[in-house]
Amino acid sequence: MWGLGMTASAVDGRMWGKDKGLPRSYPLVCHLLDTAAVAGALWDAALTGPARARLAGRLGVPEEVCRQWLCLWAGLHDIGKITPPFQAMVPDAYRSLSLDPVYTHASGAERERLRHDVSGHWALAEIFAEWGYPQGRLMSRAVCQQVAQLLGGHHGCFHQVLEAKKLRAPAAWVPGLGGPGWSGQRRSHAEAVRDLVGAGLETPVPQGVLPAEVAVVLLGLVVVADWLASQEHVISRRLPASGWQAGREELRDHWQVAVADAPGLVRSAQLGVARFPARPFGEQFPFPPNELQASVAARLPQLVSGGGGGLLLVTAPTGDGKTEAALHAASVLARACGAGGLYFALPTMATADAMYLRVAEFAEANVDGDKALTLLHSMAWLNDAYARASAVPGAVDAGEVERSSLLVADRRTGTEAGRWLRGSKRGLLAPLGAGTIDQALTAVLPVRYNALRLLGLSGKVLVVDEAHAYGPWMHSLLVRLLEWLGAMGAPVVLLSATLAGRAASSLVDAYRRGCGFPEPAAVEPVYPGWLYVDAATGAVCPPQPVGSGRERTVRLEVEPVRWDTADSAADTAPAPGSRGEALLRHLAPVVEGGGCALVCCTTVEEAQRTYRFLQRHLPSLAAEPDGLLLLHSRYPAHRRREITRRCEEAFGKPRADDSPSRRPVRAVLVATQVVEQSLDLDFDVVVSDLAPLAQLLQRAGRCMRHRRDARPAWVGDRPRLTVLEPVADGRVVPPRTWGSVYDTALLRRTSRLLHETAPAGIAVPGDVQRLVDAVYAEDFGDRLGSAAEREELQRLDAEREAAHLAEEQLARMTAVPSPAGLTDLSRLSDDGLGLLDEALVTTRLGADSARAVCAYVQPGGKLTLDPEGALPLPGGRAAGGRMPLAQVRAVMDHSVPVPGRWLAQRGPEHQPPAAWEDQPLLADLAVLRMRPAMQVPPEHGLADDAWSCQVGDRTLAISDIGVYRFPDNPFQS
Numbered sequence: 002m003w004g005l006g007m008t009a010s011a012v013d014g015r016m017w018g019k020d021k022g023l024p025r026s027y028p029l030v031c032h033l034l035d036t037a038a039v040a041g042a043l044w045d046a047a048l049t050g051p052a053r054a055r056l057a058g059r060l061g062v063p064e065e066v067c068r069q070w071l072c073l074w075a076g077l078h079d080i081g082k083i084t085p086p087f088q089a090m091v092p093d094a095y096r097s098l099s100l101d102p103v104y105t106h107a108s109g110a111e112r113e114r115l116r117h118d119v120s121g122h123w124a125l126a127e128i129f130a131e132w133g134y135p136q137g138r139l140m141s142r143a144v145c146q147q148v149a150q151l152l153g154g155h156h157g158c159f160h161q162v163l164e165a166k167k168l169r170a171p172a173a174w175v176p177g178l179g180g181p182g183w184s185g186q187r188r189s190h191a192e193a194v195r196d197l198v199g200a201g202l203e204t205p206v207p208q209g210v211l212p213a214e215v216a217v218v219l220l221g222l223v224v225v226a227d228w229l230a231s232q233e234h235v236i237s238r239r240l241p242a243s244g245w246q247a248g249r250e251e252l253r254d255h256w257q258v259a260v261a262d263a264p265g266l267v268r269s270a271q272l273g274v275a276r277f278p279a280r281p282f283g284e285q286f287p288f289p290p291n292e293l294q295a296s297v298a299a300r301l302p303q304l305v306s307g308g309g310g311g312l313l314l315v316t317a318p319t320g321d322g323k324t325e326a327a328l329h330a331a332s333v334l335a336r337a338c339g340a341g342g343l344y345f346a347l348p349t350m351a352t353a354d355a356m357y358l359r360v361a362e363f364a365e366a367n368v369d370g371d372k373a374l375t376l377l378h379s380m381a382w383l384n385d386a387y388a389r390a391s392a393v394p395g396a397v398d399a400g401e402v403e404r405s406s407l408l409v410a411d412r413r414t415g416t417e418a419g420r421w422l423r424g425s426k427r428g429l430l431a432p433l434g435a436g437t438i439d440q441a442l443t444a445v446l447p448v449r450y451n452a453l454r455l456l457g458l459s460g461k462v463l464v465v466d467e468a469h470a471y472g473p474w475m476h477s478l479l480v481r482l483l484e485w486l487g488a489m490g491a492p493v494v495l496l497s498a499t500l501a502g503r504a505a506s507s508l509v510d511a512y513r514r515g516c517g518f519p520e521p522a523a524v525e526p527v528y529p530g531w532l533y534v535d536a537a538t539g540a541v542c543p544p545q546p547v548g549s550g551r552e553r554t555v556r557l558e559v560e561p562v563r564w565d566t567a568d569s570a571a572d573t574a575p576a577p578g579s580r581g582e583a584l585l586r587h588l589a590p591v592v593e594g595g596g597c598a599l600v601c602c603t604t605v606e607e608a609q610r611t612y613r614f615l616q617r618h619l620p621s622l623a624a625e626p627d628g629l630l631l632l633h634s635r636y637p638a639h640r641r642r643e644i645t646r647r648c649e650e651a652f653g654k655p656r657a658d659d660s661p662s663r664r665p666v667r668a669v670l671v672a673t674q675v676v677e678q679s680l681d682l683d684f685d686v687v688v689s690d691l692a693p694l695a696q697l698l699q700r701a702g703r704c705m706r707h708r709r710d711a712r713p714a715w716v717g718d719r720p721r722l723t724v725l726e727p728v729a730d731g732r733v734v735p736p737r738t739w740g741s742v743y744d745t746a747l748l749r750r751t752s753r754l755l756h757e758t759a760p761a762g763i764a765v766p767g768d769v770q771r772l773v774d775a776v777y778a779e780d781f782g783d784r785l786g787s788a789a790e791r792e793e794l795q796r797l798d799a800e801r802e803a804a805h806l807a808e809e810q811l812a813r814m815t816a817v818p819s820p821a822g823l824t825d826l827s828r829l830s831d832d833g834l835g836l837l838d839e840a841l842v843t844t845r846l847g848a849d850s851a852r853a854v855c856a857y858v859q860p861g862g863k864l865t866l867d868p869e870g871a872l873p874l875p876g877g878r879a880a881g882g883r884m885p886l887a888q889v890r891a892v893m894d895h896s897v898p899v900p901g902r903w904l905a906q907r908g909p910e911h912q913p914p915a916a917w918e919d920q921p922l923l924a925d926l927a928v929l930r931m932r933p934a935m936q937v938p939p940e941h942g943l944a945d946d947a948w949s950c951q952v953g954d955r956t957l958a959i960s961d962i963g964v965y966r967f968p969d970n971p972f973q974s
Contacts, residue, residue: 012189014247016083017094022233026094027240029082030190030247035230035239035259036223037076037198042263043222044068047272051339052460055490059215062205069200070207074148075223076194078155080128081121083187085111086177103182107172115177122153122160123171123178124187130168131188132195133206140165141825144207150826151211151220155227157449159826193247197256213823214459214488221456225430229266229421230259270421273371274341274460275364275432277332285332285367286325292547293317293529294326300545301330301533305337309537310490312483312512314468314505316497317529318766319702321549323496324356324466326531328363331462334492338536341370342432342461346441348470350378351645352678356466357435358386361416364433374416375428377436382423383638383893426450429457438465442478445485445816447831458482459489467678468497469504469695473805476504477812480511481819487515488820490536498702499695499773502526513539515820528770554762555701556721559755561728564736575618580725584611585618587688587723588669592622595667596685596713597652601700602673603690603739605633609962612671619669627651627665632672636963637855639894645680652682654707676703683707685716691726691733693743694751694776698769719762726752744804746797750776753784851901853927854892855959857948864930866895868948874928876914884916884923892923897964899957906953929957934967 018029044053045068057067081087085104089095089111098104099111129145130136137143141162153160167174171184178184195201211219229235239258245251267273282290282298290298297315305311313330317323331343345360347353357376364372376387422431429440430453441463444454463486471479486493495508506524509532513522518539526532527544534541565579575581584600591598600615602608612631616623623629630651632644651665674692676682677699683706689697704720705712726748727736733752735745754776763772775781782791817829856864856874864874875888904911904927911930917923931948947960949967958967 012193012247012252013186014241014245014251015094015097016088016186016190017091018079018082019231019236020091020094023236023240025240025243026091027236028245028247029079030193030252031239031241031255032230032236033076033079033190033194034197034252034256035235035263036078036226037072037194038256038259038263039230039266040075040222040226041068041072041198041260042267043226043272044071046264046267047222047225047274047341048460049274049339049341052341055339056215056218059212060207061209062207066205069198069204071219071222072198073195073200074152074219075226076198077121077125077128077191078152078223078227079117079121080124080187080191081117081119081153083124083179083183083190084115084117084120084177085179085183086113086115087117087120101182104186105180105182107176107180110176110179113175113177115175116156118153118156118158119160120175120178121155122149123163123168123175124184125149125152125191126163126168127171127184128188128191129206135206135208142210144210147210147216147824147826148207151216152223154220154452154826154830155224157224157451157453157830159828159830161827162825193252197252210824212488213820213826213829214455214485216826217452217455217829218459218489220452221459224450224453225272225456228427229270232266235262235266268371269419271371271373271419271432272422272430273432275335275343275368275372276341276370277335278367278369279336280332280367282325282329285329285363290325291322291550293531293549294322294329296545296547297326297330297531298333301333302337304533304535304542305334306535306537309535310334310338310487310492310516311536312487312493312495312509312534313531314495314497314500314509314526314533315531316500316505316526316770317547318549318551318769319498319699320551320706321529321766323498324359327464327466327494327496328360328367330494331464331492332367334462334494338462338490338492340460340462340492342434343464344429344434344436344441344458344461345464346436346438346466348438348467348678349675350380350437351675351680352466353378353381353436354384354386355681357384360433360435361386364416368415368433371432372415373418373422373431374433374435375418375422375431377428377434377440380638380893381436383890385642388890426453429454431457432461434461438471438475438479441465442475442482445478445481447815447817447829449830451817451829455485455489458486459491462492462494464494464496466496468495468508469500470678473808474812476507477809478816480507481812481816483508483511484515484819484821487512487536488517489515492536499698499769500526501777502770502774503777509534509541512536513541526770528773529766549766552765552767553705554719554764555704556717556719556762557755557759558721558723559752559759560723560725562725563729564727564738580727581614581618583725584614584688587686588615588619590713590715591667591669591686592619594713594715596716597665597667597683598669599676599682599684599687599689599700599703600669600671601676601687601689601692602671603692603742605635605673605963606965607690607738608633608671608673609965612962615669615671622667622669625665625667628668630668630670631962632670632675633963634673634675634898635965637895637897640963648682649680652684654681654683655709676700681706683709685712686721686723688723688725691724691735691748691752693747694754694772697722697724697751697755698763698765698773701763701765722763724755726755744797744801746794746801747776749794749797750781753781757784850898851904851927852896852925853899853904853929853964854896855929855931855948855964858930858932866891868931868946874914876916883919889920889922892917892926896926897959899964903955903957903966904952906955908953911952927952929959931959934958 012030014028016029017026018032019027053064057064085106126146126149129148134145136145140146172178315323345356347356361374418431444451505526509524510521516536522541527546529549530544530546532544560583562580562583563578565581602611682703684704687700687704689700701722726733733749782794785791857868859870866872907927911927913926913928929950931950934947934949947958949956949958956967
């Protein structure tokens with residue numbers, strides 16, 4: 002037994018736990034009891050019955066005992082506040098303690114820098130050992146230490162395993178813990194909580210270490226209970242009178258009030274569970290199921306075993322109804338596995354915005370219970386639909402988790418998430434969510450409160466859309482996340498239009514490992530079709546092939562061209578064989594005979610140059626309303642939304658009430674990869690720069706995507722994809738302007754396959770899986786005619802593989818460990834030595850992105866958000882010391898993403914106003930002071946309406962084509 006302090010005494014009500022924003026300090030014991038009560042309410046309301054049974058089963062105890070442990074541990078989370086350094090933070094409250102001879106401590110201990118979560122870790126290891134929690138010889142497997150470590154992580158960071166020799170005399174190693182009086186008072190508080198929550202001596206204690214996947218869920222519940230109980234309005238109602246004594250009756254009265262109020266706090270925060278009634282597909286959606294949807298609806302319920310989770314992998318072409326199949330499957334899986342919610346994860350903010358509306362519509366009609374829905378990405382609060390659903394002032398305040406007010410639930414419609422769920426780090430706790438995949442993948446990175454994200458995902462069906470669209474770094478993180486979700490018994494649905502077989506195998510095997518089946522499974526996905534992995538048995542059902550209602554053959558034309566985008570803005574006619582000449586030739590039918598075309602470019606700069614080129618060479622088209630449009634990521638947020646709406650109106654899915662004038666008679670959209678996944682657009686022809694095969698297939702899916710009554714006669718009855726490939730000396734050579742966007746070996750493999758396939762075209766879906774697998778085939782070099790070609794491809798492949806392996810290795814080194822056998826929880830927080838800053842972490846490796854806002858300098862020096870001078874640049878504070886929400890929205894609505902290297906030389910003149918420093922969303926913005934651009938030769942591409950500014954040796958400009966560099970080479974790094 003480790004050394005213990007003095008015998009326990011009565012609870013001292015002078016020990017304070019909360020003070021900020023209160024008329025007087027709140028006794029710590031009251032806060033501990035409040036948190037314990039809320040934890041019990043969360044157990045009852047925020048977890049489904051099967052989820053509670055799984056947790057208790059993993060711990061080997063009845064559910065009521067598991068609930069008692071949770072309440073007890075939540076009630077002990079802040080025991081580390083009973084130390085001289087913490088109590089001295091409020092001098093008036095500490096004065097009487099410092100004069101009390103019971104509370105002795107080493108000289109200067111009250112000034113020690115000791116966080117209360119750290120001191121709690123130390124103190125609780127001692128207390129749990131006294132209570133009989135097993136100690137063990139290996140400290141990382143000592144239950145008393147592990148549970149103390151768990152509660153020491155309630156501020157989002159687990160601390161290192163404590164050494165046994167130090168725990169024999171804690172105060173000698175950490176003077177800030179104080180003397181025997183302090184340790185005795187910690188024990189008194191702990192025993193009072195234990196008695197009131199009903200976890201006394203007759204209650205069993207854990208006999209084995211907690212599985213990591215259980216520990217993070219329990220800690221997450223403790224954190225949420227703490228946050229709910231810490232709200233000022235909750236504390237203010239219960240604040241005892243001055244001189245209050247923490248006697249037995251007083252504590253029991255407080256506990257009864259806390260228990261009675263706790264369910265209301267949980268309800269107000271909308272932390273209940275969603276329920277998915279059993280309904281056939283035809284009742285969930287206003288149309289009958291297609292073959293894919295009908296197959297999933299008919300077979301999946303027969304394959305799902307209750308209580309054990311499972312993974313569904315769906316592979317089908319774009320437009321084959323995978324979203325509806327996923328929502329129906331999520332309902333089936335949630336009922337069978339006891340999940341209480343859904344998170345739909347997507348690759349981009351634009352796709353997330355669109356899916357938010359679809360999930361909301363589905364939930365309103367098909368989900369019961371608590372169905373609060375959050376939209377999760379960094380710019381979600383600028384989404385008009387999401388903002389309207391809230392209408393809550395201050396909803397973007399990203400700080401002070403202990404300073405949230407709640408809304409009464411009956412003021413909202415079913416899917417509207419209130420202010421509490423919209424606070425920082427809480428969005429995944431909502432029963433329903435749609436957002437970017439980053440929000441889920443961050444759960445397996447060592448960032449603060451990653452356990453809270455794992456809690457949020459543990460009780461949901463996770464749907465991952467576009468599972469093929471992630472590079473090695475993100476794929477590796479997804480593999481690790483699937484291991485955790487498998488261990489937690491959380492159902493998963495993976496959707497993909499073009500997923501290579503080995504990628505599918507790695508995802509399936511990861512989930513199976515989490516479920517306890519380490520041996521690989523032979524997975525050969527069918528296209529289109531689906532397969533299911535049973536979490537309880539590890540069995541992979543035979544792939545289920547289905548037909549497609551969208552079978553077609555894409556006419557494919559591959560044209561080698563000389564890359565000339567750098568001079569494509571010139572007035573002179575483009576040279577024969579150049580990209581510009583080919584582009585005009587392929588767009589001529591649109592200009593002459595009508596129709597809508599998509600031109601897809603590799604980079605923003607090339608899209609801007611191509612747009613300028615077409616403006617000059619197709620003036621009649623450019624003069625028509627919506628005749629020539631440009632869409633990319635480097636517009637201010639409000640402007641990109643406007644252009645996106647115009648594109649959806651012009652090229653979107655036909656509606657029953659469409660007017661003949663909705664779709665332009667003739668039009669061309671120039672865009673970047675944002676159109677591959679983000680928008681449901683339909684064109685008569687697609688012209689694309691060379692890209693990896695999977696991306697080209699996605700772009701081809703935008704051609705003749707929807708049935709229309711009439712298309713121009715020249716279009717014919719088959720979709721057409723024209724690929725312009727950059728060629729030099731007879732071989733594909735990616736332009737220097739592309740940088741590292743695409744791998745050279747992959748482009749050459751794609752080019753070879755395209756040329757082989759062009760005569761017959763691409764049969765969709767029949768050829769898709771074969772082509773996707775073929776482009777990565779190890780024997781691909783056998784297709785090449787010369788030894789020199791084969792050797793060069795081998796060299797390029799080796800470079801690609803090395804780069805991929807480096808990314809995968811970095812992901813493995815950075816991500817948290819697999820849950821299997823993990824007992825030292827500090828490994829979830831980088832061994833407790835330091836966390837990654839979530840604001841700096843990106844799950845897209847190598848992303849060089851920053852945000853700026855253009856401030857237009859008006860005559861007299863006034864700065865505005867618009868060139869017309871009507872919107873002054875916000876810079877003042879409201880009465881409360883913070884910028885008003887409307888001004889924060891206005892700034893972010895005019896912000897624009899730019900390459901981080903463009904701002905590397907920014908100086909003091911580019912710093913944001915002082916008032917922005919208190920807003921995390923604004924503090925890192927660069928302010929670009931734009932002035933009307935001086936007249937320059939038109940071949941430089943600077944529009945008459947352009948404004949520009951200097952950032953170091955770079956000149957940045959903004960005009961109708963968005964933000965760009967000028968006048969130096971716009972493609973140099």
